[in-house]
Structures are given as C-alpha cells and as structure tokens.
Amino acid sequence: MAIKPGRLGIGIIGAGKVGAVLGAALRGAGHAVVGVSAVSEESRERAELLLPGVPVLDVADIVERSELVLLAVPDDALSDLVAGLGAVGAWQDGQLVAHTSGRFGTAVLAPVKAAGGIPLALHPAMTFTGMSLDLTRLVDCSVGVSAEPAMLPIAQALVVEMGAEPVVIAEADRVLYHAALAHSANHMVTLVAQAGQILADIGVESSGQVLGPLLRAALENALTTGEAALTGPVARGDAGTVAAHASALREYALDTSSADVLDAYLAMSASTAARAAKRRMLSAEAYLGIQAALMPDDEADTGVAGS
Known part of the structure; x- marks a missing residue:
C-alpha cells in the first residue's frame, strides 16, 4: 500500500x-x-x-x-x-x-x-x-x-x-452491499436448515452428509460460472415436478406447522424462474408453466395468481 x-x-x-x-x-x-x-x-x-x-x-x-x-x-x-x-x-x-x-x-x-x-x-x-x-x-x-x-x-x-x-x-452503496451479503450468507443458512429439517422428518439421520456434497458443488459452481450453474426442475421448466414439490410442501406445512419452508420454496422458485426467463434459459411457455405449478390447485384451475 x-x-x-x-x-x-x-x-x-x-x-x-x-x-x-x-x-x-x-x-x-x-x-x-x-x-x-x-x-x-x-x-x-x-x-x-x-x-x-x-x-x-x-x-x-x-x-x-x-x-x-x-x-x-x-x-x-x-x-x-x-x-x-x-x-x-x-x-x-x-x-x-x-x-x-x-x-x-x-x-x-x-x-x-x-x-x-x-x-x-x-x-x-x-x-x-x-x-x-x-x-x-x-x-x-x-x-x-x-x-x-x-x-x-x-x-x-x-x-x-x-x-x-x-x-x-462507496458511502452511498453500503446498505446495498450489506444487503447482498446478508441475503446470500444468512438466507443460505436458513435454506440449509429447512432442507435438513425435511430430511430429518422423513427419517434421514445424516442430513449433513446428504446435503454437503451437493451444496458444496452448487456453491463452487455458482461462484465460478454464475447462473450458468443453475440446474434442477425450475431451470428445466419441469412444471410437473415443481407442482409436486409445492403440493407435498403444502401438506408438510399443515402436518408440521412449518409454513416457512413452503413460503421459502415458493418464493425462491418464483425468483429462480423469473431470472431464468429473463436470461432466456426458460422459454416464455415454460415460465408460465412454472408460475402455474407454484399456485395452489384451486387457484391454478381458475387462473387466479397466488402463492
């Protein structure tokens, strides 16, 4: 210096x-x-x-x-x-x-x-x-x-x-800087804890052993290649799988009083789909399919947007 x-x-x-x-x-x-x-x-x-x-x-x-x-x-x-x-x-x-x-x-x-x-x-x-x-x-x-x-x-x-x-x-950018760090690190801990909770509740004893390799690889890939590293049913436009996830998590929320897990899945799936569509990783048709898959069945049937 x-x-x-x-x-x-x-x-x-x-x-x-x-x-x-x-x-x-x-x-x-x-x-x-x-x-x-x-x-x-x-x-x-x-x-x-x-x-x-x-x-x-x-x-x-x-x-x-x-x-x-x-x-x-x-x-x-x-x-x-x-x-x-x-x-x-x-x-x-x-x-x-x-x-x-x-x-x-x-x-x-x-x-x-x-x-x-x-x-x-x-x-x-x-x-x-x-x-x-x-x-x-x-x-x-x-x-x-x-x-x-x-x-x-x-x-x-x-x-x-x-x-x-x-x-x-820059002085004017401090709050946004801090929000970016908190959004990534703090919310990652919440997501990992929620995933571990689900696995534990279905009888998986070593959730860390199951999630560890997946999460480490996903993080490393994301840091290296950004959103090009995105995989999974939302990125593929696999609306049927996303709908099955959402339905299962709604039942899980009722059974365990864990609405936060459902809310996080719906919010992150919607955000992931929107970013994928904006970057043309998802077609317009596939994006609409993911949006519909995230709605409760009664709202999807009537075309009413919901969460």
Whole structure:
C-alpha cells in the first residue's frame, strides 16, 4: 500500500465475535491492543482467549488511551455510542476510529470527524465464530472499506495487515452491499436448515452428509460460472415436478406447522424462474408453466395468481 500505518495503540469496544478476532489479527500484525470492553461473561472469556493480557476497561478509558478505536458493536447501537462519546468530548484530534458495521459508511462517525478524528469503515465479508480459527479464515477474506479519499489508503493498509483483501465500497452503496451479503450468507443458512429439517422428518439421520456434497458443488459452481450453474426442475421448466414439490410442501406445512419452508420454496422458485426467463434459459411457455405449478390447485384451475 502507498501508506502504511505505524504501530498503533488499539482499543477494542465490543469483545464480540468480530471485535475480538480483528483485535487479535491487528495484534498479530504488531500493533498493541491497549484495552478491550467486555460486558458479558461470554465476551470476557472471548477476550481472555483471543487477547490474553489485554486489560478489560470501560469505554471512556479505551477511547482516551487509543490511537485507533475499533467499534465492533451491533449496527443499531453504533450511532448512539458514537454520538454519546462525542457529546462528552471523548474523541480526539488525529485519532483513527473504525467501525465494523456493514450497513454504515463513515457518515455515522460524523462526531469523530467534527473532533478532528479520522473515520473509517471496515466490514469483513465473513461469518465469525469468535474463536481462533477465524484468524485463519481472515486470510484472503474480503473487507468492505469506506473512507474519505485521502484516508482510504490507511483503511486499506489496516485490512492488508490483517491478511485480508480490501474492497472499496462507496458511502452511498453500503446498505446495498450489506444487503447482498446478508441475503446470500444468512438466507443460505436458513435454506440449509429447512432442507435438513425435511430430511430429518422423513427419517434421514445424516442430513449433513446428504446435503454437503451437493451444496458444496452448487456453491463452487455458482461462484465460478454464475447462473450458468443453475440446474434442477425450475431451470428445466419441469412444471410437473415443481407442482409436486409445492403440493407435498403444502401438506408438510399443515402436518408440521412449518409454513416457512413452503413460503421459502415458493418464493425462491418464483425468483429462480423469473431470472431464468429473463436470461432466456426458460422459454416464455415454460415460465408460465412454472408460475402455474407454484399456485395452489384451486387457484391454478381458475387462473387466479397466488402463492
């Protein structure tokens, strides 16, 4: 990087799964972690595991002692925390302040800038466990960075020091960026859990063993070739199979009170069909057939659109 920060005294506010891991990564890069805030017993144990010897301090002391403050708190708590510290004059001239929220850019750190500090946004595109194995996963992980142009190299250098890859996200695009990540990773977990639930309910004991090879191959193919990797009955226009799936899942929803599984299948099938049709992977006739297959029988018979 063109600019590389020197050895910094770093304070971690929030010893959650993200804060403790990033603190350990920065410590491993040669920076000194001068303090960490940890309220719950779980966060104190995590701090002890990943940041041994680092004192647990209150937030005001951490801000006072730190050249770089890392704010690793929930999104909804970030604005009030930053504003509250600004109201008591805690932020310092020349101090680096970085948050780990995907949703926000640097505008949420306006009180830091008003005090002469340097606001940075660093969001790792990774799911954290809060354990040491996350340090290995950080290598080659992408981190969405936002900062003013003159300060962007500092944010990028910090990410590189952690072993990750900086990806510049415009301030105005932060919410869409975060929505894309949440839509993929979080919803994938829900889909896998729903599929595993169905398999378990029909007596398949090792659902992970059944789903693992399929899902790993599908993910790898999708990352490599995009929507060209799409297979299955929707992509083939196999309306009969889709209708059978929908009917079976309606009965399953009634038997198990698992309407969320049915809702997810119908929504994802409709979305998949629409994208396939738009890319001419499905003919117009096949697309209409899939739409009809997703309707309840009584609505399909009368031509009334439904879910």
